[in-house]
Amino acid sequence: MIRKSVFTSRSSLYITSFTLFAFILLLLVPYITPYDPVHINMGERLKGISVEHLLGTDHLGRDVFSRILAGSQMTVGISILVLAISLCIGVPIGLLSGYLGGKVDSFFMRIVDAFMAFPDYIVAIILSGLLGPGMFNLVFAIVMVKWVGYARLARSVVLSEKQRDYITMAKINGLSSIGVLRKHMIPHVVGNVMVLATLDVGKVILMIASLSYIGLGAQPPAPEWGAMLNEGKAFFYHAPHLMVIPGLAIMIVVLMSNLLGDFLRDRFDVKNQKGEG
Incomplete structure (x- = not known):
């Protein structure tokens, strides 16, 4: 039991430290990129890894390390924005639908069922295709498929x-419906929603990168990881780092978000906590 608690505390410290470090890094990206991520220098095109260019250069001579750093702010930042908007839409609708019930619940749940009848990726691709390429349309399309999970x-x-x-x-003592939602319902919802949102960070990053890879998301010269994969595929045999490095960046961030989500799920698992007590 002691070993398990020590391991849990260490895991909590490592995950919290990494999350804090990653957040600070995202804020400092504009100040730590060694080169302009969109500056073209054809004299330096397709350079390998060196001291001057830590991760080499792409087909337009742009520094890959600078683009990876700038892309982290775009890819991860947009995923957080998407989840924040989805939470602001889905959680209030879910609270009102569950608490009021009746026709209100039936109305909202039919909308939720309509969106959940198809896979997220299919709906996002269809909406992005109809709206056209671009990050604004991409954010709108992903929000439209993500808010329903939080509402439910x-x-x-x-x-x-x-x-x-x-x-x-609480009702007998005169607490209003708004008071019941604020004091009793929201605290119970927050933990579950935060776990789902943390797990969804990786899914949204993959969705953003996938849609950008097929040309429906970020457009050149934006340093978005999925768009970088799309640009690098034509040079894979001559400069494989143009695809390997953005792919590794996506994999690492998705893996860490899943580990953080699993950790939070265990922390908010009331049944397990009671069983351990």
Whole structure:
């Protein structure tokens, strides 16, 4: 038991430290990139890894290391923006739908069911294709397929909690519906939503990179990781680092977001905590 608690505390420290470091790095990207990520220098095209260019250069002579750093701010930053907007839309709808019930619940849940009837990627590709390429349209398309998951999760938590005795006692004591939602429902929803959002960071990053790779997301010369993969595929045999490095960046960030999500899921797992106690 002692070993397990020590391991858990160390894991918590490592994951928290890495998350904090990654967040600070994203904020400092404009100040630590050694070169302009969109500056073209044809005299330096397709250079290998060297002291001057730590990860080489691409087919237009742009520094790959600078583009990877700038791309982290774009790819990860946009994924966080997408999740923030999805949370702001989905959680309030789920809270109201679950708490009010009746026709309100039926109306919103039919919309949710319509979106969840198809895979996220298919709906996002269709919406992006209809709206046209571009990051704004990409963000809109992904938000449209992501908010439904948070609405459904928030609704399920509210439905399970509003039947409990302490909610009935709160209403008897004169607590308003807004007060019940704010004091009792939202605290129960937050933990579950944060776990799902953390796990979704990796999924959204993959979705953004995938849509950019097929030309529906970021457009050149934007240093987005999926767009970098698309640009580097024509030079894979001569300069494989143009695809390997963005691919590794995507893999590492997705892996770390999944590890963080698993950690938060264990921390908010009430049943396991009770069992250990």
